[in-house]
Amino acid sequence: MNIEIPASAAPTANPAFAYRLLKQDGKARLGEIVTPRGIIRTPAFMPVGTVATVKALYPEQVRDAGADILLGNTYHLMLRPGAERIAKLGGLHKFMRWDKPILTDSGGFQVMSLGKIRKITEEGVTFQSHLDGSRHMLSPERSIEIQCLLGADIQMQFDECIELPAERKEVERAMELSLRWAERSKRAFEMQLSSGGAQPGQALFAIVQGGTDIELRHRSADALVQMDFPGYAVGGLAVGEGHEAMIATLGETLPHLPSDKPRYLMGVGTPLDLIESVRLGVDMFDCVMPTRNGRHGYAFTWSGPLNMRNAKYAEDSAPLDVESSCPAARDYSRAYIHHLIKSGEYLGAMILSWVNTVFYQDLMAAMRAAIAEGRFDDWATETKARITPSPQSAPSP
């Protein structure tokens, strides 16, 4: 693994958790996040391991793809196998055989999209499990408790995510509730730290909300920065507002975040989304797209995305992508992958999830290299021209 900083560089502030900005190219940032479990090279893409597995991949494949950190979902894990059970088994890292950093979300987003019969109060959210209808509650305190039980290196504040489009008043109400929940999350995390529930070097990030309303985004960001978190996420984007609106909102929000802390754009996105967001100064991403699209037959390649269900690949003996650093992209023919996907075979999902996970990591590595060399803009122009989907082959999100 190529760690992109000399080992002698001294950590700042928190001896165990720190962000180092190594180089800036325009607004694009090359950096690293130092944690007790290892360094996260940024800009970083976090593969999503929803229920303690990055779907259809062995953990060794995720590691070898170059991922420095992955994401686990509080909502899913609290329901099955349960946070207390994972703690009893030694924590999420040991459970899923991943010894590098893990970030967990707070459950706020998924309790809204997956939970049934939700009731939101100042206290928190009560809901029924999508698995068995059992009743559960999430609050800032319980979310942090779960994330500590899981042993997450980076934890997220509990927030309320609302569907867009929504009335401004409703967006404002949810944003302000999320601010109060940010404070409670912070207090809960500090209590976990002092009681030994959280470990030194673990960090809690805040989440900026406010929909696509710039004024609300500014108020949210400013208030959270006042509270002083070690990292800031931008949440509530990539929920159907479109690429242009997302980039516009992001461009107005990021200047309100401190430059000495990592910035994480949640749930994003396409390769184009990543490039344009890095250009604006985002450091971290997560998205199910590489694996979900892989399972559905979409391949990300260095000459653009391919829909492997397309009949034109049925007799195409060429490898998937000779430019890929993933062995599967070079070893298997397109005809074979087409056959596997059409047949609904495990190996089809395994190959494409692997190829796509490697593509995303390679894309991040290429962005880091371009920033290091001060040629991000040129790199972005060239790369977008190569990998922009032709209209008929565009992957669905």
Place this chain on the structure above:
Amino acid sequence: MNIEIPASAAPTANPAFAYRLLKQDGKARLGEIVTPRGIIRTPAFMPVGTVATVKALYPEQVRDAGADILLGNTYHLMLRPGAERIAKLGGLHKFMRWDKPILTDSGGFQVMSLGKIRKITEEGVTFQSHLDGSRHMLSPERSIEIQCLLGADIQMQFDECIELPAERKEVERAMELSLRWAERSKRAFEMQLSSGGAQPGQALFAIVQGGTDIELRHRSADALVQMDFPGYAVGGLAVGEGHEAMIATLGETLPHLPSDKPRYLMGVGTPLDLIESVRLGVDMFDCVMPTRNGRHGYAFTWSGPLNMRNAKYAEDSAPLDVESSCPAARDYSRAYIHHLIKSGEYLGAMILSWVNTVFYQDLMAAMRAAIAEGRFDDWATETKARITPSPQSAPSP
């Protein structure tokens, strides 16, 4: 790979395809089948790659498990992606990235179990695809043609498999039809050889039929031996007649087969089936059990089969099987595998299919070693005591 014979041993008869009996221990046989694509150490278990993939495994995993040969299904492959298409793409080996020997069945069994609206005549079988209802025909000549297009190293005669129990008259009729189809298969294969459709060193095996009727089995075996095939399969067993009846029928059938040719028991079976069949002199097996049971949550271990869905594994931090030579059996906890299987995750099927495939190959290697050392009976007694399922954990076939 440990080839269990000195390289100087001279091939017999056919310069490219041969069976060598290396050692006999009681009736159990240690041997090898020599093919242009490599040596098959016998007794051998062939993983099943139904639609050109051993389900949920990378081909490297199958190879590294120690498999010298795998099986492909004519019925499935003729329907999707099609035999002519695979030939156009360079054959089945290249298509699925497997360069060791491949055996293909004739389609006779699956056209009966999966095909719709079948009509059997002296000429062959017409049927509708289970995938799309399209009409197809299989005859001895077409089955051999397909197997040649796939490039199978060992091909099987076209036969009629009937469901048991059945009237003796019906079993006899199907057995006699299968004898006539054996002759036609042999002629077709010889024509393919002379026209270049089949390659020197490829071989066609006959299939003994006759249900559990010993007299019919004898007539079938004797007639096929008269025709002189390079190998003989016992078909139409493991179709619900039970372990005892299967072993009894096998014990009466094998003495009618020549000792200088390999004997293949089709579609079998449990570890116990394999041990008792090797004891009687069987050299080759195939079965979907390791992968199918793996997908359903059953693990074969050296201390007996485990049903990983069982709640008792939910907090069991022990590895699956410390005695296994499969890394996954030692690396992942039972609690994690339980969680993956309960959650329907790809990785659960991937891990258990891998563990089980390795178990079956290790079981065959242990049998070969026991025969080589002349202690097969003792080994079998010890091993059966270890791996016999407890009543509540028995895997379903």
